[in-house]
Amino acid sequence: MQVGHGLPSPAPGLNAAPVDTPQYPCPICKRTFKRTQERNRHLRAFLPHRIYCTFPQCPYRGDRHENLVTHWKEKHSHTNGGQAPQQQQECQIYDCNQLVTQVISGDMTMENAIADALSKVETRAQMLGKEDQWAGNWWGRHPGPHVYRQ
Ligand SMILES: [Zn+2]
Ligand SMILES: [Zn+2]
Numbered sequence: 083m084q085v086g087h088g089l090p091s092p093a094p095g096l097n098a099a100p101v102d103t104p105q106y107p108c109p110i111c112k113r114t115f116k117r118t119q120e121r122n123r124h125l126r127a128f129l130p131h132r133i134y135c136t137f138p139q140c141p142y143r144g145d146r147h148e149n150l151v152t153h154w155k156e157k158h159s160h161t162n163g164g165q166a167p168q169q170q171q172e173c174q175i176y177d178c179n180q181l182v183t184q185v186i187s188g189d190m191t192m193e194n195a196i197a198d199a200l201s202k203v204e205t206r207a208q209m210l211g212k213e214d215q216w217a218g219n220w221w222g223r224h225p226g227p228h229v230y231r232q
Pocket of ligand 1: 108109110111112113124228
């Protein structure tokens with residue numbers, strides 16, 4: 083006679099469904115995300131593009147190595163351009179994940195992360211002789227709402 087009767091009820095909350103909406107807030111605008119990846123992507127969108135096309139005189143910049151490979155196939159594969167850079171490091175200006183991690187942990191402000199990234203973009207442009215191509219759009223993208231406009 084001990085079937086299902088008299089068994090202690092689980093303590094309130096103990097067997098409750100796990101919270102399925104962990105909140106990962108953006109430290110800048112406080113918007114929350116379900117996954118860290120989404121939150122980090124949100125923050126990366128406020129940094130300048132980090133991937134650039136290594137083809138001489140080409141102004142292309144982007145966010146993902148695979149998009150550069152696609153761009154290269156469309157624009158340069160017919161012009162003796164050789165192959166697109168195979169490794170992301172060959173066409174990456176700075177490590178945006180490192181910056182985002184520092185912003186999230188509070189080690190760096192978003193303003194400083196943006197300034198750091200932009201200065202690396204400008205330095206790379208000088209090294210490549212692409213100031214003319216990139217001038218007027220150092221971001222390579224439309225700056226997001228987090229940007230502290232001058
Ligand atoms: Zn935000
Ligand atoms: Zn290109």
